[in-house]
Amino acid sequence: MAEPQQVQDIPERKKENKKKEKKEPKVKQQQAPKKKIEGAALIGIDVRKEDDLGQWYQQVLTKGGMLAYYDVAGCYILKPSSFAIWETIQGWFNTRIKSIGVRNCYFPIFISQDNLQREKEHIEGFAAEVAWVTKGGKSDLEKPVAVRPTSETAMYPYFANEIRSHRDLPLKLNQWNSVVRWEFKHPMPFIRSREFLWQEGHTAHLTLEQAGEEVLQILDWYRGIYEELLAVPVVKGVKTDNEKFPGAEYTTTVEGYIPATGRGIQGGTSHCLGQHFSKMFDITVEDPTPIKEGESKKPPIHVWQNSWGLTTRSIGVMVMTHSDNKGLVIPPRVAEIQAVIVPVGVTAKTSEEDREKLYSQVQDIAATLRSANVRVETDLREGYSPGWKFNDWELKGVPLRIEFGPKDAAANKVTVSRRDQEGKPQIAIADLGKEIPALLETIQSDLFAKAKGAFDNARKVISDWNDFVPHLDNNGVCVIPHCLGGLCEDEIKDLSAKKHEETTGASQDARAPSMGAKSLCIPYEQPTEGLVEGETKCINPNCQNKAKKFVMFGRSY
Numbered sequence: 001m002a003e004p005q006q007v008q009d010i011p012e013r014k015k016e017n018k019k020k021e022k023k024e025p026k027v028k029q030q031q032a033p034k035k036k037i038e039g040a041a042l043i044g045i046d047v048r049k050e051d052d053l054g055q056w057y058q059q060v061l062t063k064g065g066m067l068a069y070y071d072v073a074g075c076y077i078l079k080p081s082s083f084a085i086w087e088t089i090q091g092w093f094n095t096r097i098k099s100i101g102v103r104n105c106y107f108p109i110f111i112s113q114d115n116l117q118r119e120k121e122h123i124e125g126f127a128a129e130v131a132w133v134t135k136g137g138k139s140d141l142e143k144p145v146a147v148r149p150t151s152e153t154a155m156y157p158y159f160a161n162e163i164r165s166h167r168d169l170p171l172k173l174n175q176w177n178s179v180v181r182w183e184f185k186h187p188m189p190f191i192r193s194r195e196f197l198w199q200e201g202h203t204a205h206l207t208l209e210q211a212g213e214e215v216l217q218i219l220d221w222y223r224g225i226y227e228e229l230l231a232v233p234v235v236k237g238v239k240t241d242n243e244k245f246p247g248a249e250y251t252t253t254v255e256g257y258i259p260a261t262g263r264g265i266q267g268g269t270s271h272c273l274g275q276h277f278s279k280m281f282d283i284t285v286e287d288p289t290p291i292k293e294g295e296s297k298k299p300p301i302h303v304w305q306n307s308w309g310l311t312t313r314s315i316g317v318m319v320m321t322h323s324d325n326k327g328l329v330i331p332p333r334v335a336e337i338q339a340v341i342v343p344v345g346v347t348a349k350t351s352e353e354d355r356e357k358l359y360s361q362v363q364d365i366a367a368t369l370r371s372a373n374v375r376v377e378t379d380l381r382e383g384y385s386p387g388w389k390f391n392d393w394e395l396k397g398v399p400l401r402i403e404f405g406p407k408d409a410a411a412n413k414v415t416v417s418r419r420d421q422e423g424k425p426q427i428a429i430a431d432l433g434k435e436i437p438a439l440l441e442t443i444q445s446d447l448f449a450k451a452k453g454a455f456d457n458a459r460k461v462i463s464d465w466n467d468f469v470p471h472l473d474n475n476g477v478c479v480i481p482h483c484l485g486g487l488c489e490d491e492i493k494d495l496s497a498k499k500h501e502e503t504t505g506a507s508q509d510a511r512a513p514s515m516g517a518k519s520l521c522i523p524y525e526q527p528t529e530g531l532v533e534g535e536t537k538c539i540n541p542n543c544q545n546k547a548k549k550f551v552m553f554g555r556s557y
Helices: 010-023 025-030 053-063 080-098 120-124 152-162 208-229 276-280 313-322 352-371 386-395 406-411 429-458 465-473 486-497 500-504
Strands: 067-069 076-078 110-112 131-136 139-147 171-180 195-205 235-238 250-258 263-274 304-311 339-343 376-378 400-404 413-418 426-428 459-461 477-482 518-523 549-554
Touching: 053 067, 053 313, 076 080, 080 171, 080 195, 080 208, 080 313, 152 171, 152 195, 152 276, 152 304, 195 208, 208 235, 208 250, 208 263, 208 304, 208 313, 250 313, 250 429, 250 518, 263 276, 263 313, 263 549, 276 304, 304 313, 313 429, 339 352, 339 386, 352 376, 352 400, 352 406, 352 429, 386 400, 400 406, 400 429, 406 413, 413 429, 426 429, 429 459, 465 477, 465 486, 477 486, 477 518, 486 518
Parallel strands: 339 376, 339 400, 459 477
Antiparallel strands: 067 076, 110 139, 131 139, 171 195, 195 304, 235 250, 235 518, 250 263, 263 304, 400 413, 413 426, 477 549, 518 549
């Protein structure tokens, strides 16, 4: 299967198309027109998800009202409906991290060149993406300052000053901010952008054990954000040494899956940094253990540190997982608007008195739902037909539409339509305060079950190399016995990027992507069968080592 077309900025796309029109008019005329969705004039989305994911994704975000393009390539405007999702994530996560003593703070966006380059191994992973400020007004700066790609080097001099004693531990700080990574690849809203929003937690502990407990707790809360809020299934695991955060002792991760492309995607990471940064920035405390008889004063101890972060990429993962050819599909728990009430049966012949009576009943229904903590809107816009409104709200991904007209009023009922499936059942007005919240929870769980089913079906244990690339080409994710060697991991990526017949003699789907598979994580939940320690061979046909763990490999974003 060919790689999906990446989303680019609209001005760049238009400029590129104009050039093609001038240089290659005949070739363009010969190209087959894109297949349009029937009724696209009403729905708004005119390309199918399965035909062109990049164009579909761009249209879903812009026409669905989540995002607008900006005049700096790779930067985007988050509109209220998408920012509301981020605010829900913030509220959910803040409640939990504050329960373990984390405090929110803010550090400046600029990092001095000296501080950034103090930790060469760490910055090496970001060097190509660091944006530098070299001028202030019309004058050149004596020393350029970096726009933060991450804040370890900005925050840890403060840690060294703040931590004077073991009684100052643990120190737990988090900030909600933006970072800049000057990507040179094709930008893709939410998934890959030059500026993005995230939270970054930085903590210091007396012992490795205390740091390790927090790493896993944060990781499970990241799982909760995806699975409990966004209805997106993830796999918890540890990154291989090749893929761990630069300078970390180890990196834990939640890994997602995009069914439309078969690619894995990193959802959030929680790192145990060990003592690497505390030694670099001299963050020490006295050893609190009692001095034994005859023992001299103990040397100071370097603290154990963690860092952890989750970004607005989570919103893009949610959109690509759930949304369809009608537009956005937003899980109820994060939707800015959970339900919309649309009056029906009102025509030009309807008297003003009857119209006002119906609208008054609509407002009463909305008040009932708000008292049941449902985020509801009423659509009383004049000049638009109910059908047009239905399509508009479907495009925006509102989980539940409630229709109410004279016939419904006579029956003391409303007609409801779920965004995620067909059907129009009725609910008694007297039961709305109970039934609508329950229905929204059903939608939430159904979205998760559907997405989990897709991920579970795609994720298979592969023990024979001849099955590895074919499963990837079938939009699959492979869980394989692996030796955990870094060079072996690189070779698997290289082998799976080449033509399959060159490496095994077996045939390969000509449409398969050229990119190789990388390790996504070593899952915490290991398969119960298929690997015998000291006996099972690593799946790489060129590797002679024994497998140590099952590792999840896949093509990824």
